[in-house]
Amino acid sequence: MKTSVRHFARFLLEHDNYLIYTHGQADADTLGSALALRRALISLGKSAVICNPAPIPQKLRFLFDAENNVANGLPSGSFTHISVDIASYAMLAGFDKEYLEKLVFDYSVDHHAVNTLRAKNLLVLPQYPAASEIIANTLKALGVELDEKYALWLYAGISSDSGCFRYSYTRPSTLRLAARLMSTGIDFAKINRLLFDNKTPGAVILEKDAYKNLELFYGGKVALTCISEEALQNELVEDSDADGLNDIPRRIAGVEVSAVIRRRGDEIKVTLRSNDYYDVAALAKKFGGGGHI
Numbered sequence: 001m002k003t004s005v006r007h008f009a010r011f012l013l014e015h016d017n018y019l020i021y022t023h024g025q026a027d028a029d030t031l032g033s034a035l036a037l038r039r040a041l042i043s044l045g046k047s048a049v050i051c052n053p054a055p056i057p058q059k060l061r062f063l064f065d066a067e068n069n070v071a072n073g074l075p076s077g078s079f080t081h082i083s084v085d086i087a088s089y090a091m092l093a094g095f096d097k098e099y100l101e102k103l104v105f106d107y108s109v110d111h112h113a114v115n116t117l118r119a120k121n122l123l124v125l126p127q128y129p130a131a132s133e134i135i136a137n138t139l140k141a142l143g144v145e146l147d148e149k150y151a152l153w154l155y156a157g158i159s160s161d162s163g164c165f166r167y168s169y170t171r172p173s174t175l176r177l178a179a180r181l182m183s184t185g186i187d188f189a190k191i192n193r194l195l196f197d198n199k200t201p202g203a204v205i206l207e208k209d210a211y212k213n214l215e216l217f218y219g220g221k222v223a224l225t226c227i228s229e230e231a232l233q234n235e236l237v238e239d240s241d242a243d244g245l246n247d248i249p250r251r252i253a254g255v256e257v258s259a260v261i262r263r264r265g266d267e268i269k270v271t272l273r274s275n276d277y278y279d280v281a282a283l284a285k286k287f288g289g290g291g292h293i
Contacts, residue, residue: 001121005134008123009141011107017047019079021105022070023086024054024093025239028195030085031056031063031070032157033109033131037084040144049075053094057240059198062191063153074099080106083119085131087112109134111161113281129169132157136177151181156191163247164192168276202241205234210248210260223249227262246271
């Protein structure tokens, strides 16, 4: 059932024990959304645990402190299951196949245009650049006051997924929210530096490989690169080091559609991006994938 922010806020007040899922190869949007939602629920007298068995990227550790951690495994007990920024089961990492086959979410909160999760309630708003903006609006509906800690998480999530507010789906409301978050006193310049100007040696290795294998097609309108297994298996490379690769072919002048290909376990992962005219989410859906444009 498709719902609204108001419906989601009422739903949160009606239940008590929450398990919040973030996606594997975690980014600042899925983590920021989950951390803000967890803290808000606890402030309302609820119990909430963030679950992501996959490793948290080192460059995103600045989002965490002693009071805010992620459960490495599944806690025991009965929970209301909520996903944030997850479009498909393929985005969940570290879970048993049998567990995922049975998992039905009570609520899925997402901004990807194509969401294939089994969920009783869907709050999918592809017009938003980040799930963190949806969560921020939910906190407003709950009457939660945004302080510096909330602002750190939500600003990081929104800035991360909007390309530091450069992408076309950045809305006027997105910028107004960013200004509100900045007014709490967060060091937004440091957050952006940690997100965008803080490359690990592993990320540099993968970028070098991406440039080496880059090819152009259809008169320069399509750019494609393939990341070699040799580069991915380098001892300095972590899964999260691949995060910035999608922008490499897309940034080339004249390119309308880009693709980054890499192996993930026994599967081949193809990440598509477009600039203005093409709905790559629709193309991905034909092959069982999805996402935002």
